[in-house]
Amino acid sequence: MKSQKLTKKGNLYFPTKKFQKKAWISDKKTYQKANKDPVKFWESLAKELVWVKTWQKGVEHRPPYFKWFLGGKLNITENCLDRHLPEKKDKIALIWEPEPTTERPKIYTYDELLRQVNKFANALLKSGVKRGDRVGIYLPMIPEITIAMLACARIGAVHSVVFSAFSSTALKIRLQDTKAKILITADGYYRRGKVINLKENADEGVKETEVKKVIVVKRAKNKINWKKDRDLWWQDLVKNESSQCKARTMDSEDTLFILYTSGSTGKPKGCVHTCGGYSVQANSTGKWIFDLHDKDIFWCTSDPGWITGHTYTIYSPLLNGVTTLVYEGVPDWPTSDRWAKIIEKYKVTIFYTAPTAIRMFEKYGKGVLKKHKFKTLRLLGSVGEPIDETAWLWYFKNVGKEKCPLVDTWWQTETGGILITSLPGVGPFRPAFTGLPFPGVKVDILDEKKRSLPVGRQGNLVILPPFAPGLLRGVYKNPKKYLDTYWSQYGKKIYFTSDAAIIDKNGLIRIVGRVDDVIKVAGHRITTGELEAAINSHPEITECAVVGIPDEIKGEVPVAFIVYKREKPAAEVKKEVVGQIRKEISPIAVPKEVYLVEDLPKTRSGKIMRRVLKKLFIGEELGDLSTLANPGIVEKIKKIIEK
Ligand code: WT7
Numbered sequence: 115m116k117s118q119k120l121t122k123k124g125n126l127y128f129p130t131k132k133f134q135k136k137a138w139i140s141d142k143k144t145y146q147k148a149n150k151d152p153v154k155f156w157e158s159l160a161k162e163l164v165w166v167k168t169w170q171k172g173v174e175h176r177p178p179y180f181k182w183f184l185g186g187k188l189n190i191t192e193n194c195l196d197r198h199l200p201e202k203k204d205k206i207a208l209i210w211e212p213e214p215t216t217e218r219p220k221i222y223t224y225d226e227l228l229r230q231v232n233k234f235a236n237a238l239l240k241s242g243v244k245r246g247d248r249v250g251i252y253l254p255m256i257p258e259i260t261i262a263m264l265a266c267a268r269i270g271a272v273h274s275v276v277f278s279a280f281s282s283t284a285l286k287i288r289l290q291d292t293k294a295k296i297l298i299t300a301d302g303y304y305r306r307g308k309v310i311n312l313k314e315n316a317d318e319g320v321k322e323t324e325v326k327k328v329i330v331v332k333r334a335k336n337k338i339n340w341k342k343d344r345d346l347w348w349q350d351l352v353k354n355e356s357s358q359c360k361a362r363t364m365d366s367e368d369t370l371f372i373l374y375t376s377g378s379t380g381k382p383k384g385c386v387h388t389c390g391g392y393s394v395q396a397n398s399t400g401k402w403i404f405d406l407h408d409k410d411i412f413w414c415t416s417d418p419g420w421i422t423g424h425t426y427t428i429y430s431p432l433l434n435g436v437t438t439l440v441y442e443g444v445p446d447w448p449t450s451d452r453w454a455k456i457i458e459k460y461k462v463t464i465f466y467t468a469p470t471a472i473r474m475f476e477k478y479g480k481g482v483l484k485k486h487k488f489k490t491l492r493l494l495g496s497v498g499e500p501i502d503e504t505a506w507l508w509y510f511k512n513v514g515k516e517k518c519p520l521v522d523t524w525w526q527t528e529t530g531g532i533l534i535t536s537l538p539g540v541g542p543f544r545p546a547f548t549g550l551p552f553p554g555v556k557v558d559i560l561d562e563k564k565r566s567l568p569v570g571r572q573g574n575l576v577i578l579p580p581f582a583p584g585l586l587r588g589v590y591k592n593p594k595k596y597l598d599t600y601w602s603q604y605g606k607k608i609y610f611t612s613d614a615a616i617i618d619k620n621g622l623i624r625i626v627g628r629v630d631d632v633i634k635v636a637g638h639r640i641t642t643g644e645l646e647a648a649i650n651s652h653p654e655i656t657e658c659a660v661v662g663i664p665d666e667i668k669g670e671v672p673v674a675f676i677v678y679k680r681e682k683p684a685a686e687v688k689k690e691v692v693g694q695i696r697k698e699i700s701p702i703a704v705p706k707e708v709y710l711v712e713d714l715p716k717t718r719s720g721k722i723m724r725r726v727l728k729k730l731f732i733g734e735e736l737g738d739l740s741t742l743a744n745p746g747i748v749e750k751i752k753k754i755i756e757k
Contacts, residue, residue, distance in 0.1 A: 119516040126542035126620065127510075129519050133492070137405050137539025144540075148553030152580050155554040156182070159398040160390075160583075163188060163433075164197045166363045169390070173580050177606035178597060181367050182391040182583040189361035190370060190393045191268045194432035195228040196361065206437045209411075209460055210257045213304035213443025220257055224435075227261070229357035234348075235265040236355040241296060241327055241346075245270035245362060248292035248372065250325065252285055252316055254278040254303035255442045258331045258348060259418045260428050262298045267370060267389075270362040274372045274384070277419030278303065278312060283698045284382075285319030288374050291384055291590065297325045298348070302334035306447045313338040366390025372590050373421055375527040376639050378631055380647030383599070384590030385421075387530050391583030393433065395531035399552060399584075400430030403521055404464050405493060405538050413439040413457070414466040414495075420638070421527040422497055426466060430531075445471055450478040454486040465513070466495035466523075468637035469505050473667050476508045483512050493538055494520045498637030499669045500625050506545035524548040524625055526611065527639070528600070530584030533557070533577065534623055547622040555582055557623070559615050564604055567617075572626055575615035576608045585609065633662030633670045640703050642724070645672055648698035654678045654687050659714050661728040663706065671706040675714060675727055675751065684710050707731075711751050718743045731755055 118130040134140035148155035153172040160169070160183055169186030198205070208222040222230065243249060249271050253259040259275070266273040274292045276285050289297065299316040302309045313330060317339055320328060328341070331348040364370075370389045374382040400406055404426075412431045416422035418440075431438035439460055445453035445467075453475065457465060475482070494514045496506070501522055510520045519538035525531060534557065536542060536549030543549065551557050556578040559567045567573040577585075589596040603610040614626040628634070631642045642660040649658045657677040665671040678687050688708045695703050715723040718741070729736050730752055739745045 120519065120543070123542075126544050127519075128541045128543075129539050130517070133519060134539045136407070137537075139402050139537050140539035142540055144537075145550070145553050149556070152554035152556070156394065156580075156583055160186075160394045162401075163193050163393060163397060169366060175579055178601035179587070180579070180581055180585075181587075182388075183366040183394070186366040186390050187363045188366070188390060188393065189268065189364055190389060190429065190433075191231060191264050192361045193393060193397070194264065194429065195224060195231065198224050198435045199228065202435055205435070207432060208257060208260060209437060209439045211439065211441045211456055211460075213307070213441075213447065215448065222257060227264075230257075230261050230352075231264040231268055232357050232359035233352040233355040234261050235268040235359040237329075237351040238265055238271065238296070239269055239359075240355075241329075241351075243269065243271050243296060246272065246369075247296075248272045248274050248294040250285075250289050250292065250294040250297040251275040252278060252297060252299045252312070252319070253331065253418075254300060254310075254312060254333070255417055255440055256300065256303065256331065256333055257440070258298075258300070260440070263371075263418065263424075263428060268359060268361050270364055270368065272369045272371055274374070275419050275424070276374070277417060277700070279702055280419075280700045281697050282315040282318035284700060285315065286321065286323060287382065288384075289319065289323040289325060291374075291382075292372060293324050295324055295326050296329065297327075298329045298331070300331040300333040301338045302336040304334060304443055306444055309334045309336045311336055311338065317341075364389040367587070369587075371424065373424060373527055375421075376632060376641040376644055377595070378641050378643040380644040382644075383592065383595055385527050385586040386588045386590050387584065388587055391585070392530045393429070395582055395584030396425050396430045397433040399531040400426060401434050402537055403523060403532055403535055403552070404430075404466065404495065406431065406434040406436050406464070408435065410436045410463045411439060411460055411490075412436050412464045412466070413441075413460075413462045415441070415445065415453075415468070415471060416466075416497075421525075421530070425531050446474060446478065451482040451486065454482050454488070457488060457491065458486055461490040463490050464493045464495070465491055466497065468498040469496055469501040470499070470636040470668050472496065472501070472505050472509045475513070476505065477667065488513055488515065491515075491518055494518045496520065496522045497525075499634040500627060501546065503545040510545070519543060522548045524613075524623070528586045529577075529582065530586065531582070533582055536622070542620060542622070544618070544620070544622050547618065547624045549622050551623070552582070559617055559623075560604060560608075569617055569619050572614055572616050574603070574629060575611045575613045575623070575625070576604055577611065578609075579607055581609060633672060635662075635671055635702060636668040638702050640672070640699070642672065644699060645674070645695060645703060645705070648695050649674060649676065649691055651698065652687075652691060652694050654682055654690070657714060657722075659722045659724050659727055660705065661724050661731065663728065663731055665706070672703065673707045673709070673727075673731055674705040675709050675711050677713060678710055709751070709754050711747070711754060713744055713747045715739075715745075715747055715751070716743050717741050727751070
């Protein structure tokens with residue numbers, strides 16, 4: 115069969131007729147209809163789920179708070195699993211590919227996944243977990259992370275997943291905030307062929323928390339410490355449990371999960387997501403944006419420890435009854451074409467990844483592409499950070515062979531699901547532009563004075579009511595943070611995204627980047643504030659400033675400028691600072707460079723001028739330095755960087 119390429123008009127690409135024919139949505143009218151009455155529109159999407167009790171009211175808005183599907187009752191796992199049975203009893207729900215190539219993959223049918231979820235749900239009940247209790251999950255990319263999350267949801271417990279590459283301190287802060295009494299973890303996992311001892315971190319992380327029981331999955335069989343009165347093997351716990359467990363009936367507005375994201379001060383924010391609204395958005399955005407159909411093999415490369423993994427590695431594909439693929443390791447191990455081999459091996463039809471990975475694949479070059487034809491792919495996605503034109507075109511041409519629509523999806527931990535991207539059967543797609551807001555979603559680009567900006571002018575991206583049902587309902591136990599972060603810039607009725615954006619004449623949106631201190635390191639969200647807090651906790655350090663610097667592969671990387679007491683050799687301090695960040699946050703946050711400086715450029719009121727440091731590093735024109743209290747330091751820092 116001859117494959118068809120997308121048509122190009124000017125700088126825009128459009129889906130082929132063949133794609134449109136099978137697509138869920140191929141008509142622009144969907145937008146008009148949805149935007150005329152967004153509440154009715156979301157209600158119509160909600161009807162695609164199975165509800166124990168239908169809602170009485172679509173939405174209620176008491177700024178800055180809002181609720182969706184009031185009075186509705188459901189359970190997300192019933193929608194992910196039970197409702198697909200018995201039709202999809204033998205259909206594969208989950209494929210797990212381990213990192214070691216010598217090991218065999220694990221395959222779960224819908225029936226088997228439900229049985230495993232129920233067994234573990236029963237084990238949790240027996241361990242004393244009740245509706246509304248928070249459960250910490252600190253697991254790598256193994257099937258048990260999916261099972262654990264779904265098991266919590268099944269019994270109405272609130273999962274709080276902590277990314278497995280986060281440090282013990284990061285884990286501890288989150289466990290303390292949620293007051294979880296149970297933590298689910300593993301002995302270890304594989305990363306670039308090495309076994310990482312996760313249990314060691316978990317042991318450290320649960321100290322000074324209320325965790326009473328630690329459930330441990332045996333994965334890498336590495337040596338671990340064992341606390342007899344606290345630790346339990348997952349495998350032992352589930353052995354004699356029944357594979358039936360009734361899904362608890364949840365209210366739409368009950369909390370489904372809490373997921374922490376970087377806060378500016380070093381204390382992360384717990385984004386609260388609900389059972390009803392989140393499920394509706396996860397279901398419908400997946401269906402329409404990835405055009406999920408029964409035969410699809412969907413590979414979202416995100417770790418479930420991030421929101422992308424929650425929504426598009428786990429919930430959305432299962433809600434839609436397709437096959438989701440989870441790969442334990444890194445995409446370029448043991449060979450640079452591992453990712454391509456996985457696509458070929460499992461006949462992946464939809465591939466969703468981050469620009470960092472795309473730029474890495476591009477770097478590995480033509481060899482990979484010669485061997486792999488990607489014939490099964492029919493749709494590509496990108497997420498997490500701005501994708502530049504070069505990476506977009508490379509991905510579109512070399513992986514998608516110009517025949518796959520490429521959806522660049524914009525959203526945040528806070529939004530729960532995708533909010534901006536062109537629909538694959540409608541388009542248009544423009545390199546470096548994320549696209550149109552999802553039907554029913556209203557956004558604007560405002561200047562500082564709340565004026566709506568015209569085409570081509572950069573401003574702040576905001577979301578207008580009625581907000582999509584998946585948007586966060588609060589910051590866990592911190593209403594002030596919720597108000598300050600999202601609802602103070604433009605008042606209580608306009609959601610402030612903290613992203614700068616531009617709109618083109620077709621209504622397509624280009625995301626420029628964050629306007630706060632968030633940096634996206636390989637798509638991972640980190641704030642310079644939390645890095646600074648970690649560095650400042652070192653006794654040798656008097657002051658520091660961290661800035662995000664553009665990076666060819668990772669998009670952005672942190673660089674640290676440090677003033678220290680000079681009581682220790684410089685090299686030692688540098689090493690310790692790096693160690694400090696590993697320990698307090700994660701190896702993923704380690705700065706590209708650490709500079710020891712005498713002083714930091716400051717205004718007369720003592721504010722550190724991070725902007726100047728960034729320009730110094732990139733080698734950009736510094737502009738007016740007259741507001742600096744200590745202009746002399748600029749030359750000195752420049753010399754240090756050049757050295
Ligand atoms: C921030 C949110 C969305 C799930 C993963 C990230 C940036 C996200 C895009 C995109 C340009 C993007 C924004 C956003 N971002 N997607 N397609 N193009 N930038 O979730 O970790 O909460 O980060 O990621 O800056 O605000 P997150």
